[in-house]
Amino acid sequence: xPQDISRRRFLGQVNCAAISSLPILSTLLNxxxxxxxxxxxSGTQDYKALVCLFMGGGMDTYNVLVxxxxxxxxxxAGARGAVALPQxxxxxxxxxxxxxxxxxxxxxxxxxQSLFEAGKAVFVTNVGTLTEPxxxxxxxxxxxxxxxGLYSHSDQQEQWQTSTPNARSSKGWAxxxxxxxxxxxxxxxxxxxxxxxxxNIWQSGTNAFAYTVNTGGAVAxxxxxxxxxxxxxxxTLRTKAVDSQLALNYQNLIAQGFNHSKGKAMxxxxxxxxxxxxxxxxxxxxxxxxxxxxLMRVAKTIAGRGTxxxxxxxxxxxxxxxxxxxxxxxxxxxxxxxxxxxxxxxVDSLTALSLFNNVTLFTASDFAxxxxxxxSGTDHAWGGNHFVVGGxxxxxxxxxxxxxxxVGGALDVGRGRIIxxxxxxxxxxxxALWLGVSRADxxxxxxxxxxxxxxxSPSSPLGFLL
Numbered sequence: 441x442p443q444d445i446s447r448r449r450f451l452g453q454v455n456c457a458a459i460s461s462l463p464i465l466s467t468l469l470n471x472x473x474x475x476x477x478x479x480x481x482s483g484t485q486d487y488k489a490l491v492c493l494f495m496g497g498g499m500d501t502y503n504v505l506v507x508x509x510x511x512x513x514x515x516x517a518g519a520r521g522a523v524a525l526p527q528x529x530x531x532x533x534x535x536x537x538x539x540x541x542x543x544x545x546x547x548x549x550x551x552x553q554s555l556f557e558a559g560k561a562v563f564v565t566n567v568g569t570l571t572e573p574x575x576x577x578x579x580x581x582x583x584x585x586x587x588x589g590l591y592s593h594s595d596q597q598e599q600w601q602t603s604t605p606n607a608r609s610s611k612g613w614a615x616x617x618x619x620x621x622x623x624x625x626x627x628x629x630x631x632x633x634x635x636x637x638x639x640n641i642w643q644s645g646t647n648a649f650a651y652t653v654n655t656g657g658a659v660a661x662x663x664x665x666x667x668x669x670x671x672x673x674x675x676t677l678r679t680k681a682v683d684s685q686l687a688l689n690y691q692n693l694i695a696q697g698f699n700h701s702k703g704k705a706m707x708x709x710x711x712x713x714x715x716x717x718x719x720x721x722x723x724x725x726x727x728x729x730x731x732x733x734x735l736m737r738v739a740k741t742i743a744g745r746g747t748x749x750x751x752x753x754x755x756x757x758x759x760x761x762x763x764x765x766x767x768x769x770x771x772x773x774x775x776x777x778x779x780x781x782x783x784x785x786x787v788d789s790l791t792a793l794s795l796f797n798n799v800t801l802f803t804a805s806d807f808a809x810x811x812x813x814x815x816s817g818t819d820h821a822w823g824g825n826h827f828v829v830g831g832x833x834x835x836x837x838x839x840x841x842x843x844x845x846x847v848g849g850a851l852d853v854g855r856g857r858i859i860x861x862x863x864x865x866x867x868x869x870x871x872a873l874w875l876g877v878s879r880a881d882x883x884x885x886x887x888x889x890x891x892x893x894x895x896x897s898p899s900s901p902l903g904f905l906l
Contacts, residue, residue: 486751486798487745487750487751487752487795487798488751488752488753488798488799488800488874488875488876489742489745489752489753489754489755489798489799489800490614490753490754490755490799490800490801490802490871490875491735491738491754491755491757491799491800491801491802492614492642492754492755492756492757492802492804493757493759493779493783493801493802493803493804494597494600494601494637494642494756494757494758494759494803494804494805495759495760495762495803495804495805496597496758496759496760496761496762496805496806497593497760497761497762497763497764497805497806498593498596498762498763498805498806498807498808498809498820498821499762499803499805499808499809499824500523500762500764500768500772500808500809500818500824501805501808501809501824501825501826502516502520502808502809502811502824502825502845503520503523503525503546503768503772504545504546504549504776504825504827505543505544505545505563505565505825505827505838505842506525506530506543506544506545506546507541507542507543507544507842507845508527508530508532508542508543508544509541509542512541512542512844512845513527515844515845515846515849516811516845518846518847519811519812519845519846519847519856520811520812520813520845521812521813522769522813522815522816523768523769523813523816523817523818525546525547525769529547530544530545530546530547531544531545531546531547531549531550531553532544532553533545533553533556533557533836534557534836535556535563535836535837535838536836536837537837538837538838541842543838543842546772546776548772548773548776548777548779548780549776549779549780550780551780551781551783551784552780552783552827552829555783555784555787555829556827556835556836557836558835558836559833559835559836560787560796560829560830560831560833560835561827561828561829561830561833561835561836562827562828562833562834562835562836562837562838562839562904563825563826563827563828563837563838563839564825564826564827564828564838564839564840564862564867564902564904565825565838565839565840565841565842565843565862566823566824566825566840566841566842566843566851566858566860566861566862567823567824567825567826567840567860567861567862567863567864567866567867568807568808568822568823568824568859568860568862568863568864569587569590569596569599569600569605569807569822569860569863569864570587570605570860570863570864570865570891570892571585571586571587571605571606571888571891572585572891573863573891573892574586574859575859576850576851576852576853576859579853579859580853585606587599587605587606588605588606588607588608590822591807591820591821591822591857592820593763593806593820596806596807597641597806598641599864600804600805600806600864601613601614601640601641601642601804602641602642603864603865603868603885603886603887603888603889604887604888605864605888606888609641610641610644611641611644611645611646612640612641612642612643612644612645613642613868613872613885613886614633614642614643614645614754614756615633615641615642615643615644615645615646615648615649615650616645616646616648616884616885617645617754617872617875617877617885618631618632618633618643618645618647618648618752618754619645619646619647619648620877620878620881620884620885621752621875621876621877622647622648624751624752624876625749625750625751625752626749626750626751627748627749628749629704629707629708629711629748629749630651630708630711630712630715630748630750631643631648631649631650631651632648632750632752632753632754633648633649633650633651633753633754633755633756634650634651634652634653634738634741634753634754634755634756635650635651635652635653635755635756635757636652636653636654636655636734636737636738636755636756636757637652637734637756637757637758638650638652639652640756640758642756643754643756650756651708651712653712653737653741654737655730655733655734655736655737656737657712657713657716657717657737658708658709658712658713659709660709711747711748712741712744712748714744714747715741715744715745715746715747715748716737716740716741716743716744717740718740718743718744720736720739720740720743720789720792720793721789721792721793722785722788722789722792723736723789725785725788726782726785727778727781727782727785729778729781729782731757731759731778731779731782732778732781732782732785734757734782735757735782735783735785735786736785736786736789738755738757738786739786739789739790739793741753741755742790742793742795742799743793743795752875752876754875759775759779761775762775762805764809764817764818765817765818765819766815766816766817767816767817768809768813768816768817768818769816783801783829786801787829790831796830796831797830797831797832798831798832799830799831800828800829800830800832800833800871800874800905801828801829801830802826802827802828802829802867802871803826803827803828804826804864805824805826806820807820807821807822807823807824808821808822808823808824808825808858809821809824810855810856810857811845811847811852811855811856811857811858812847812855812856819855821855821856821857821858822853822857822858822859822860823843823851823858823859823860823861823862824858826867828871828904828905830905832874832905832906833904833905833906834903834904834905834906837904839862839902839903839904840861840862840902841861843858843861845858862902863888863891863892865886865888865889865891865892865893866889866892866893866901866902867901867902868885868886869882869885869886869889869893869901870900870901870902870903870904870905871905872885872886873900873901873905874905874906879895879896880895882895883895
């Protein structure tokens with residue numbers, strides 16, 4: 441087998457039955473293979489990273505960013521009923537350039553409120569999947585073009601990660617971006633796309649993929665430990681056996697190819713853990729939650745970017761459990777402070793590392809929730825509110841027009857399902873351009889972007905990033 445053949449092409453050339461007969465397969469899956477070929481150095485020395493915090497299950501974001509003026513709050517409370525937050529509990533924000541409307545955030549988002557007021561965060565309101573700009577009249581008509589599987593968890597998660605609302609796709613826009621930007625890294629022994637939540641569509645491209653790790657670092661080969669020296673220890677014996685296997689040259693092309701890939705994966709494992717084996721300046725301040733530990737690992741990976749040879753990185757974290765068909769108020773009261781505390785620690789780390797301006801964290805979710813409730817929860821809906829945190833944001837602003845939350849309002853298509861006025865395409869295009877994707881290549885990442893934004897426009901899609 442030629443040495444320069446890609447891992448994906450190689451796997452595509454052998455049938456599954458042949459592969460599954462090799463015990464080496466489980467090794468490959470455990471090690472979450474890194475790419476075999478390092479990208480050429482482009483000479484670019486600047487660093488940028490995107491962090492996607494995906495709220496799996498469909499977060500009720502109209503209890504995240506809430507109207508608090510007298511008339512707007514009355515509309516909100518009238519629609520929400522038992523799941524409305526008390527007006528007095530909302531944490532006020534004072535957006536620049538927003539006249540005639542008062543807004544607040546969930547009482548659990550005290551740190552996000554402070555970041556917003558300090559100009560380090562923005563909100564993007566009423567954003568969601570769209571195939572085209574849509575009015576309520578068009579939605580109720582026969583010629584409407586809606587996203588596939590609207591209100592479906594699996595379909596909407598896919599579309600939020602692929603930005604392809606009118607077709608199925610297994611490639612995400614971060615994966616496509618990594619295909620284009622790999623040459624900006626001096627090496628890609630470890631993928632520039634790092635996931636703390638397993639394999640995902642968002643980071644999957646033609647050649648790029650997610651290098652999956654856990655809160656302790658890269659995933660090791662089960663039973664392998666090069667530090668084990670006891671001659672009677674089974675781990676030592678297994679380690680020696682694996683090392684001997686790696687040293688062999690196989691006549692069988694499939695076995696040789698897998699042996700080569702396994703060696704590269706183990707090299708990536710060692711490189712990643714070496715690069716991220718450091719103590720952060722504020723490590724003790726991270727909350728002892730899974731999300732806190734995940735964002736700590738992201739911060740350590742960013743700190744180790746030089747060892748990894750990365751000038752560009754993306755990170756994926758899914759924090760699930762937001763499908764609140766009941767107990768919405770109590771569930772959010774428990775979960776939102778966890779998000780808030782983890783983000784605060786992450787921002788403090790980046791600030792101490794002098795990298796806050798180089799990293800942008802954004803939220804995403806399947807969809808928002810219905811404004812109305814049957815009892816104590818809400819159902820699947822559509823457009824919702826999200827926030828972006830980082831030193832590159834044009835902060836203390838709300839981007840987009842906050843919709844009327846009155847029952848039966850201009851954008852309400854039933855039960856308080858709000859038609860988005862900002863397409864996810866525009867939301868993502870803003871971040872893709874900031875990461876370094878050229879305007880000419882935007883359509884490669886976001887096939888539907890031309891419906892909402894002209895790539896040759898002198899202005900940015902939404903304007904929330906410098």
